[in-house]
Amino acid sequence: MCGIFGILINPIxxxxxxxxxxxxxxxxxLSESRGKDSSGIAFRNLGSKTIEVIKGDVPIHKLLKSKTFEQKLNKSLESYQNGNxxxxxxxxxxxTNGSQLQEVNNQPVIxxxxxxxxxxxxxxxxxIWQQNTDLKREFxxxxxxxxxxxxxxxxxxxxLVKASSNAFSQLEGxxxxxxxxEDLDQFVLATNNGSLYxxxxxxxxxxxxxxxxxxxKLQEDNSFQIFDKESEIRQLEANEGLIINITTLDLRPFNLLSKDHEILQSKVPTAFQTNKFLIDNLHSKNEVVIDPAYFIIRSKEKHLFGLLENN
Known part of the structure; x- marks a missing residue:
């Protein structure tokens, strides 16, 4: 069980x-309640053609207090004010796998x-790795x-729909x-179990x-009222996806099990450069890995296994 979240705002x-x-x-x-072992946030800056990632083996409330986060947030907000x-x-x-002490295992994965x-x-x-010998496993x-x-x-x-569907169809779990x-002006949301709103x-x-x-809860915050008071919270149902054009905010739904509707890749003229900035946990270097298949007694803790496996 992890928490994923994001916000995209039109340049206009x-x-x-x-x-x-x-x-x-x-x-x-709010998302921290779903996972406190590590965290990360990425900003996409059109003006500088950079994607800046801040992540580390710290809970997200600590990441939000870091100077690095403040700097990258301010840079991204300044880019927004410049119409980007x-x-x-x-x-x-x-x-649940991949130690949080190795930054490549923390997310966003790059x-x-x-x-x-x-x-x-x-x-x-x-x-899947065994079946795709042309792919190199690194993490x-x-x-x-x-x-x-x-x-x-x-x-x-x-x-992009067909490419996404082909990839997702190979996944079990x-x-x-x-x-x-880095090379597309598009953003993809997808789920096979409906845990995305x-x-x-x-x-x-x-x-x-x-x-x-x-x-x-976000809708109830005064700071969010400027965005919208009336929008309905929508769920991406199981095997549904959404392709978002980052520039126009055009939203195109698609079905992960169908390849009937075509949405071409929207290439950017110059690929973005991704930069990583790591936040270290100075208080604990204990490895945390929960393997639900081994460490949860299913007969006694079935509800916990459900949280890990199905959310």
């Missing part, structure tokens, strides 16, 4: 930066020009296989993901999170 919008910051901080803090829009997404992690956050457990990850975290499959399919397919690309006015902003209650 004029929301006050203080409200954007408050909204990002609030949805981040605002895009940020993040992760609050409960470790590989092959993709950045991805993942809630869930892929149970056939070893088999311990199961999420890595999703990025590797996506890039492989994107090379073969111009259609549960996943709710958000993916950003969003708020949007369809023109200026979209906010997403792992639980409906997080968005409900």
């Amino acid at each position: 919008s004029d929301f006050p930066v203080k409200n954007i910051e408050a909204t990002l901080r609030r949805i981040s803090q 829009g605002f895009t940020a997404f993040g992760h609050a992690r409960l470790v 590989k092959n020009g993709l950045l991805l956050i993942h809630n869930g457990i892929i149970v056939n990850v070893d088999e 311990l975290i199961d999420t890595e296989i999703i990025l590797s499959l996506l890039r492989k399919e994107l090379i073969k397919e111009d259609d 549960t996943f709710s993901v958000a993916c950003m690309f 969003y708020l949007t006015d369809h023109t200026q902003y979209i906010v997403f999170a792992s639980e409906r209650i997080f968005l409900k």
Whole structure:
């Protein structure tokens, strides 16, 4: 069980930066209840053509207090004020594989020009690596296989829906993901179990999170009132996805099991450069890895296994 969240704002919008910051901080803090072992947030800055990732083996409330986060947030808000829009997404992690002490296992996971956050457990990850000998495994975290499959399919397919569906169809287990690309002006949300919710006015902003209650609480905050008072919280149902054009905020739903509707990749003229900034936990260096298959007695703790496996 992990928490994924994010906010995308259209370049033509004029929301006050203080409200954007408050909204990002609030949805981040709400998501921490789903995982406190590590955390990360990424900002996409159109003006500098950079994606800046802050992550570490700390709970997200500590990451939000770091000087690095403050600096990168302010840089991204300044870019927004210059007419470049605002895009940020993040992760609050409960470790189920891949030590949080190795930064490559913490999320967003970065590989092959993709950045991805993942809630869930892929149970056939070893088999997929064995079946795809052309792919190189570098990390311990199961999420890595999703990025590797996506890039492989994107090379073969111009259609982003088909590439995504081809990649996701190979996964067994549960996943709710958000993916950003260095070379595309698009953002993908997808889930096979329905643990993904969003708020949007369809023109200026979209906010997403792992639980409906997080968005409900966000709507009650005074700082969020400037965005929208009336939008309905929507759920991405099982095997549904959403492709978001970052520049126009055009939202295009798709079905993970169908390849009928085509959405071509929207390439950016110059690929973004991803920069990583690591936050160290100075108080604890104890490895935390929860393996639900071994450490949860299913007969006695079935409800906990359900949280890990199905959310």
